[in-house]
Amino acid sequence: MDISTAWAADLAALTESLDEPGTDISQTLRQLAADTKTAVHSYLGLSAMFSVGGRRLEFTALEEDAEPEEIRASLRISLPTNVSGTEDPAATASLILFAATPGAFLDLATDLSWLAGSLDTAAFVLDEDLTVPPDPDTPSGLKALSTVDQAIGVLISQGNTLEQAHQHLDLLAAYTSVDRPTAAETILAELDLPSTTGLRSDERRPPRAHGPDRGPTPTQPPRDP
Amino acid sequence: MTEFDDEITVVAPALSFEQERADDLDLRAGLAGLAGLVPGSLDLQELLTRVASFATRAIPGADGAGVTLLRADREGTKIEALAASAPFVRDIDEIQYVVLNEGPCITATLDRRTVRSGSLGGDRQWPRFGPRVSRLGVHSALSLPLLLPDQVVGAINVYAHGKDVFDDHAAELGELFAAPAAVAVHNAQVLTQALNLTIQLQTALSSRPVIDQAIGLLRGRTGATAEEAFARLRAISQHENVKLAVVAQRIVDEAVRRARARSHQT
Numbered sequence: 001m002d003i004s005t006a007w008a009a010d011l012a013a014l015t016e017s018l019d020e021p022g023t024d025i026s027q028t029l030r031q032l033a034a035d036t037k038t039a040v041h042s043y044l045g046l047s048a049m050f051s052v053g054g055r056r057l058e059f060t061a062l063e064e065d066a067e068p069e070e071i072r073a074s075l076r077i078s079l080p081t082n083v084s085g086t087e088d089p090a091a092t093a094s095l096i097l098f099a100a101t102p103g104a105f106l107d108l109a110t111d112l113s114w115l116a117g118s119l120d121t122a123a124f125v126l127d128e129d130l131t132v133p134p135d136p137d138t139p140s141g142l143k144a145l146s147t148v149d150q151a152i153g154v155l156i157s158q159g160n161t162l163e164q165a166h167q168h169l170d171l172l173a174a175y176t177s178v179d180r181p182t183a184a185e186t187i188l189a190e191l192d193l194p195s196t197t198g199l200r201s202d203e204r205r206p207p208r209a210h211g212p213d214r215g216p217t218p219t220q221p222p223r224d225p
Numbered sequence: 226m227t228e229f230d231d232e233i234t235v236v237a238p239a240l241s242f243e244q245e246r247a248d249d250l251d252l253r254a255g256l257a258g259l260a261g262l263v264p265g266s267l268d269l270q271e272l273l274t275r276v277a278s279f280a281t282r283a284i285p286g287a288d289g290a291g292v293t294l295l296r297a298d299r300e301g302t303k304i305e306a307l308a309a310s311a312p313f314v315r316d317i318d319e320i321q322y323v324v325l326n327e328g329p330c331i332t333a334t335l336d337r338r339t340v341r342s343g344s345l346g347g348d349r350q351w352p353r354f355g356p357r358v359s360r361l362g363v364h365s366a367l368s369l370p371l372l373l374p375d376q377v378v379g380a381i382n383v384y385a386h387g388k389d390v391f392d393d394h395a396a397e398l399g400e401l402f403a404a405p406a407a408v409a410v411h412n413a414q415v416l417t418q419a420l421n422l423t424i425q426l427q428t429a430l431s432s433r434p435v436i437d438q439a440i441g442l443l444r445g446r447t448g449a450t451a452e453e454a455f456a457r458l459r460a461i462s463q464h465e466n467v468k469l470a471v472v473a474q475r476i477v478d479e480a481v482r483r484a485r486a487r488s489h490q491t
Contacts, residue, residue, distance in 0.1 A: 014429035016455070017436050019462065019469035025425050032418035038376050039415055048422070055430045079423045088431070093423045111412040146437045150451065153441020156477065161484045191444055 007059045010142050039108050042101035047133050052091040060132050068132040071098045075105035078123040096129045144181035151184030248285050269417045273308035276406050280381050281310045283402045286390035287383045289314040293330055294379035304334055320357050328354040330382040333368035337377045339396055341367045343389035365390035369399045371407035378411050432470035439473035442480055
């Protein structure tokens, strides 16, 4: 199975977040692909679409030498989102399996549908997804979201509440006419400025968001009226 | 397909019509059970336990059965006992997979063939396993590989306390049972893997924001890099034996609480 470098990095970061020794999300993905290939010999690959808490992860992993043009059969599995205990009612989880032989998933779909039993939130749709979802190689945006959250953390360390930190980031983005991830990068880049070296830790990060009458800097939006 | 033990001569008595009919009914009941597996349940272990129970019912003379699967992880492929219909089967599994790494199920899985023995204590195929299991009062074994067209996914291991319990007829019935069981077990694995992926990705996606915020918070306080801050979080998590996301949430909550307190003071 061919997982691009960008997705592999995202999956590695997510595995770290999972904090479960012995668990590797890439390995789970590979095992799922291998098990599906055993059940359906013309299996070509899969697309995964997950979202929870405003974070979205979408990627496609085809088998080596498989081409999207070969797809003649698909099985979309909408999985129950409550299995992970998430409280996000808007969470979604879908997998699309692809194969080269028309009707290849018929038996598997019947079995899986029956095995899923009374889990009425699980749904199985045959052959409606015969193309790979667009832009499978585009980075997922997880890195940008990580940057934003780290910047929020920096702003909290400077004395902001969570709401104030978000507000500060929004204002900075608007003031400097950039998007939030770029504004967040600016905040994180400030941490690496040489002027901070040699200071005690509690002296390194003045509470800029609430600092008294300092002139505007790249990380200081105008005061919110 | 069935292996015959060279050391032990099994003379299978002719089956009476009633016995054949009873065995056939047992097999049908077992297969019917297989067809009704886990309605509404997605627990692979529960499914396998039921497969083991149905096997005990379907195969004449069986006192207990277990199911093992070939599992791949970071360290490679290994045979893993995942379900047993009776406690004594669990004890045998422990001897076979953990203590000795030797026994009929391992042979059946690796060689992809049915294996049986009617006198485990004297069976030369498993010189260490046989005597130990025999001392537990278990003398007959029938191991059936779970075969798909080009792959073995595991094995069903059936045991009996008496000697020479499993004859040709039992082996044939066992193979009839194992064929659909292999498909059911494998498809359940596909669904289980899909659910595992869902659980892992959703859990990770849910916990990542607060972990990133905690990383930023530590970076803001100490000037550390993201990697250093993450390492610090992980060290706290390991030291306190608390999940990373829980440590991160605590650090962020505490900082926010202080910020709120300051905010109210001013």
